[in-house]
Amino acid sequence: xxxxxxxxxxxxxxxxxxxxxxxxxxxxxxxxxxxxxxxxxxxxxxxxxxxxxxxxxxxxxxxxxxxxxxxxxxxxxxxxxxxxxxxxxxxxxxxxxxxxxxxxxxxxxxxxxxxxxxxxxxxxxxxxxxxxxxxxxxxxxxxxxxxxxxxxxxxxxxxxxxxxxxxxxxxxxxxxxxxxxxxxxxxxxx
Amino acid sequence: xxxxxxxxxxxxxxxxxxxxxxxxxxxxxxxxxxxxxxxxxxxxxxxxxxxxxxxxxxxxxxxxxxxxxxxxxxxxxxxxxxxxxxxxxxxxxxxxxxxxxxxxxxxxxxxxxxxxxxxxxxxxxxxxxxxxxxxxxxxxxxxxxxxxxxxxxxxxxxxxxxxxxxxxxxxxxxxxxxxxxxxxxxxxxxxxxxxxxxxxxxxxxxxxxxxxxxxxxxxxxxxxxxxxxxxxxxxxxxxxxxxxxxxxxxxxxxxxxxxxxxxxxxxxxxxxxxxxxxxxxxxxxxxxxxxxxxxxxxxxxxxxxxxxxxxxxxxxxxxxxxxxxxxxxxxxxxxxxxxxxxxxxxxxxxxxxxxxxxxxxxxxxxxxxxxxxxxxxxxxxxxxxxxxxxxxxxxxxxxxxxxxxxxxxxxxxxxxxxxxxxxxxxxxxxxxxxxxxxxxxxxxxxxxxxxxxxxxxxxxxxxxxxxxxxxxxxxxxxxxxxxxxxxxxxxxxxxxxxxxxxxxxxxxxxxxxxxxxxxxxxxxxxxxxxxxxxxxxxxxxxxxxxxxxxxxxxxxxxxxxxxxxxxxxxxxxxxxxxxxxxxxxxxxxxxxxxxxxxxxxxxxxxxxxxxxxxxxxxxx
Numbered sequence: 161x162x163x164x165x166x167x168x169x170x171x172x173x174x175x176x177x178x179x180x181x182x183x184x185x186x187x188x189x190x191x192x193x194x195x196x197x198x199x200x201x202x203x204x205x206x207x208x209x210x211x212x213x214x215x216x217x218x219x220x221x222x223x224x225x226x227x228x229x230x231x232x233x234x235x236x237x238x239x240x241x242x243x244x245x246x247x248x249x250x251x252x253x254x255x256x257x258x259x260x261x262x263x264x265x266x267x268x269x270x271x272x273x274x275x276x277x278x279x280x281x282x283x284x285x286x287x288x289x290x291x292x293x294x295x296x297x298x299x300x301x302x303x304x305x306x307x308x309x310x311x312x313x314x315x316x317x318x319x320x321x322x323x324x325x326x327x328x329x330x331x332x333x334x335x336x337x338x339x340x341x342x343x344x345x346x347x348x349x350x
Numbered sequence: 351x352x353x354x355x356x357x358x359x360x361x362x363x364x365x366x367x368x369x370x371x372x373x374x375x376x377x378x379x380x381x382x383x384x385x386x387x388x389x390x391x392x393x394x395x396x397x398x399x400x401x402x403x404x405x406x407x408x409x410x411x412x413x414x415x416x417x418x419x420x421x422x423x424x425x426x427x428x429x430x431x432x433x434x435x436x437x438x439x440x441x442x443x444x445x446x447x448x449x450x451x452x453x454x455x456x457x458x459x460x461x462x463x464x465x466x467x468x469x470x471x472x473x474x475x476x477x478x479x480x481x482x483x484x485x486x487x488x489x490x491x492x493x494x495x496x497x498x499x500x501x502x503x504x505x506x507x508x509x510x511x512x513x514x515x516x517x518x519x520x521x522x523x524x525x526x527x528x529x530x531x532x533x534x535x536x537x538x539x540x541x542x543x544x545x546x547x548x549x550x551x552x553x554x555x556x557x558x559x560x561x562x563x564x565x566x567x568x569x570x571x572x573x574x575x576x577x578x579x580x581x582x583x584x585x586x587x588x589x590x591x592x593x594x595x596x597x598x599x600x601x602x603x604x605x606x607x608x609x610x611x612x613x614x615x616x617x618x619x620x621x622x623x624x625x626x627x628x629x630x631x632x633x634x635x636x637x638x639x640x641x642x643x644x645x646x647x648x649x650x651x652x653x654x655x656x657x658x659x660x661x662x663x664x665x666x667x668x669x670x671x672x673x674x675x676x677x678x679x680x681x682x683x684x685x686x687x688x689x690x691x692x693x694x695x696x697x698x699x700x701x702x703x704x705x706x707x708x709x710x711x712x713x714x715x716x717x718x719x720x721x722x723x724x725x726x727x728x729x730x731x732x733x734x735x736x737x738x739x740x741x742x743x744x745x746x747x748x749x750x751x752x753x754x755x756x757x758x759x760x761x762x763x764x765x766x767x768x769x770x771x772x773x774x775x776x777x778x779x780x781x782x783x784x785x786x787x788x789x790x791x792x793x794x795x796x797x798x799x800x801x802x803x804x805x806x807x808x809x810x811x812x813x814x815x816x817x818x819x820x821x822x823x824x825x826x827x828x829x830x831x832x833x834x835x836x837x838x839x840x841x842x843x844x845x846x847x848x849x850x851x852x853x854x855x856x857x858x859x860x861x862x863x864x865x866x867x868x869x870x871x872x873x874x875x876x877x878x879x880x881x882x883x884x885x886x887x888x889x890x891x892x893x894x895x896x897x898x899x900x901x902x903x904x905x906x907x908x909x910x911x912x913x914x915x916x917x918x919x920x921x922x923x924x925x926x927x928x929x930x931x932x933x934x935x936x937x938x939x940x941x942x943x944x945x946x947x948x949x950x951x952x953x954x955x956x957x958x959x960x961x962x963x964x965x966x967x968x969x970x
Contacts, residue, residue: 163958165965175966181897181930182955188919192928195959206967239932 168230172210175203178231184239186248200241200249201258207231209274214316215262217269221246262318271316280319281326283311285333285346294348297336303344354388354396354640357427357448363411363420367402370422375406375664379655383646386410387443389639395419401642403655405664408446423640426665433653442649444642444656479504481585482692502691505587575599595690798841799852802828805835806874807857817861822879822909822917825863825872850874866916867923873913885921889956897930897953918954928957 163176177183177199187193204216213227220228221243233240250270253259259270275283284303287310288294304315312320324344327333336343361370367377379402386396395412396419402409412419429449436442475488479499486506488496497506574583575598577591590597644652806828808815816831817823833840841849853874854860862880865872877883891906892898904914921927930953 173967175964177958177962178966180955180958181932181953182928182957183959185929185931187928189922189925189928192922192925192957192959195962199959199962199964202964203966210967239930 166236170211170230172207172230174231174234175199178203178234179237181237181239184234184241184245186242186245197249197252201253201256203231204249204253205258205272205274208272212314214271214314214319215269216246216250216259216272218243218247218250219268260318262316271318273319277319277322278326280312280315280323284320284323285327287312288346289348294346297338297343297345299338299341299343354386354393354421358410358421358423358640360418361409361411361420361422363399363416367404367409367411370409371404372406375404378403378405378659379652381644381646381648381652382413383644383648384410385441385643385645387641387643390641396421398645401652403652403659405659405662407665408656424665425660428660431653431656431660433649436644436649442644442647444644444649444653446640446642446656448638448640450638477506479506481588501695504585590690592689795845795849795852796856798845798849799856802832802849802853803856803861805832806853806861817874817876820909822873822875822913824913825874828874866920868919869916871913871916879917881920881924884917885924885926888918888921888954889926892927892954892956897955899951899953901951903954922954925957925960927954928959929953930955 163179165176166174166179168174183196183199187196207228207230208214208216211227216228220226221232221241224233232246247267250259251267253272254261254270257273257276259272261267262269262271288298291310300317300320303312304317304320306313315323324333324335327346328335331347333344333346336345367380371377380400382400384399384401386393386399388396395415396410398414399410399412399416399420402411407425408423410421410423423446427448428446430447432445432447434443434445475496477486477488478484479486479502481504482499482502484499484501486496486500498504499506573586575586575588576583577594577596577598579596580591580594582591582593584592584598588598642652804815806815806817806823808818816828829841829843829846832846850863854862859876861874861876863872863874864879864881873879878887888898888903891903895902900915900918901911903918904911907914909917918927922929932951932953
């Protein structure tokens with residue numbers, strides 16, 4: 161069985177097992193399934209990073225026509241990831257702290273941590289300091305939707321809050337209540 | 351008193367019913383607490399008694415006056431029966447409809463004529479058969495049986511000499527006087543001299559001239575029937591040729607004559623109507639019935655027996671054959687007569703003595719069966735002797751515990767038993783091993799394992815074992831097959847399971863047991879069907895042909911699908927293969943998700959996940 165990686169139109173390289181039909185089936189053997197889950201997790205996260213996607217929902221596996229089509233379906237082998245299998249994988253990712261249910265208390269939709277909150281915190285701090293905005297009060301909107309594309313553009317607020325929370329613990333940021341809502345001030349010089 | 355009077359006969363009810371039966375008559379059922387309806391009205395003198403149904407007759411034994419009011423009724427009079435289940439205070443009833451008098455079976459009347467009332471009064475009549483000169487006695491025979499020579503089966507002819515052993519004179523006055531004698535014949539006969547020889551005279555006197563002629567010239571050449579096959583002139587009463595056994599043509603005249611003269615006697619309606627005013631020629635059917643009212647239940651069973659007895663028609667079919675049965679053994683049919691019958695009787699005698707001999711030999715066989723028990727007893731004795739000697743030996747061997755002393759004795763005992771068994775010729779090689787053959791539990795199991803190995807793999811070339819063709823077989827089948835092969839001393843499942851661990855050492859290639867974890871199914875299998883061997887074979891198959899379904903594997907292995915499924919599951923469990931449940935999801939119908947699972951058969955692929963190295967996007 162000659163399986164080979166496949167590059168999609170968006171330039172993403174799919175692994176060779178994506179062309180392996182059993183990859184889409186939830187395996188009964190737990191050890192095998194663990195491998196499958198691991199590979200799926202890797203695939204989802206790398207694709208999310210590739211396309212800067214933060215959310216995946218179980219429904220994405222149900223119907224075509226969304227951002228995830230390229231990995232959740234493989235028309236070349238006529239397979240798609242069943243929603244139940246995706247749900248299992250997402251649950252596994254949440255338990256491994258690679259994703260979180262968002263909104264909480266449901267299991268249909270997750271935020272993907274293709275970078276962990278700590279990594280995001282570093283990215284955020286780096287960006288703030290490199291753009292010279294230390295010690296100024298910024299709204300969340302200033303961070304997630306700046307006029308110029310940044311690594312943080314489109315970052316979900318949940319992840320942003322977590323990242324800020326990480327910075328607060330190390331006394332590098334402070335949450336401030338301002339008129340437009342919430343603001344944050346980053347401290348420099350340490 | 352219409353039909354009761356006409357058809358029933360008075361019997362002495364103080365005599366037990368069994369004693370009243372003909373030799374060929376069987377008592378079938380009895381029911382007490384019944385009353386009799388004569389026609390539609392209750393018969394006042396028959397209101398509390400017991401009815402008995404036999405193969406021939408229906409008895410009513412009155413409780414209050416058994417001697418006077420009891421009667422019996424020939425079942426041949428009964429044309430049909432009805433049953434009424436009862437309602438509230440009305441008891442269940444069985445209705446017996448009787449033949450109208452004119453259509454009453456002739457044969458019966460003939461019988462009555464030939465042995466009138468004598469049967470009931472238990473007075474024997476002796477007559478000599480014309481054909482074989484056998485002296486027949488009518489004593490205790492049913493009317494039908496009494497008409498036929500009990501040796502050769504030739505119907506009795508009128509002219510055969512009769513002599514009543516005791517003169518029936520005492521019964522005659524009774525017959526004349528007692529009004530309770532219901533049969534009209536008796537009234538007829540009562541007016542006659544009661545000696546049966548006289549009676550016969552009267553009978554022939556009443557013959558019409560046309561028929562008396564052949565009757566008198568019976569033995570003349572004209573009366574004889576030439577056989578259509580061999581032209582032998584046969585006695586007119588023979589149904590078949592005496593020489594060659596060919597069925598003889600029945601001549602109208604001679605047959606009626608041969609049957610009986612009285613049948614053609616001017617029949618009695620006139621007499622009857624004289625006697626019973628209520629029984630006119632135009633009497634309605636309602637008067638020709640007898641009802642049995644079951645006041646104490648038991649009606650259903652009794653009615654069923656009556657029906658059966660009527661269907662059996664024991665009074666006419668068996669009448670003849672059973673009468674000959676009184677002599678040595680059963681004859682084939684009533685039709686045989688003459689020399690055939692004599693020869694048959696000789697044969698029957700031989701057969702009877704043969705069966706007697708066999709019965710005697712059965713005892714010997716029983717003794718042979720018992721021999722085993724005797725051996726066991728001897729074994730017991732031996733055991734006790736051993737125990738006694740070991741017990742006496744124990745104090746002497748003070749240092750060694752008694753256990754070892756027993757162990758010392760054990761082989762001796764075993765050899766003794768075994769040698770004595772073989773001396774008795776009881777240790778058969780092909781007999782199933784039973785526990786009592788080998789007392790040692792461990793050895794027993796071993797022997798069983800050996801035997802089972804033979805059953806599975808076949809001891810000889812012509813005996814193909816269960817697993818000669820198949821490498822894997824479910825345990826229940828093995829157990830069933832083994833016990834079927836044993837036939838006796840079946841092996842309980844517990845013992846069977848004990849035997850299995852011993853099996854590999856007695857089989858080649860070794861047969862092992864394996865239990866499937868998922869279902870608990872236990873199988874016996876040869877080495878090619880171990881988990882690893884099967885897994886590698888399956889992987890090889892997939893590599894060869896591509897992904898494969900369970901059914902395909904089963905086809906390839908020529909095993910049941912269910913079994914293969916279990917095996918494949920184990921392979922999957924081992925991580926050698928992985929499943930693809932299909933479910934494309936590419937077309938719109940699959941978006942529901944319902945088609946993605948059940949619709950497709952699982953395809954098995956080699957598990958490549960184990961050695962897979964990530965070759966996708968590498969920018970983590």
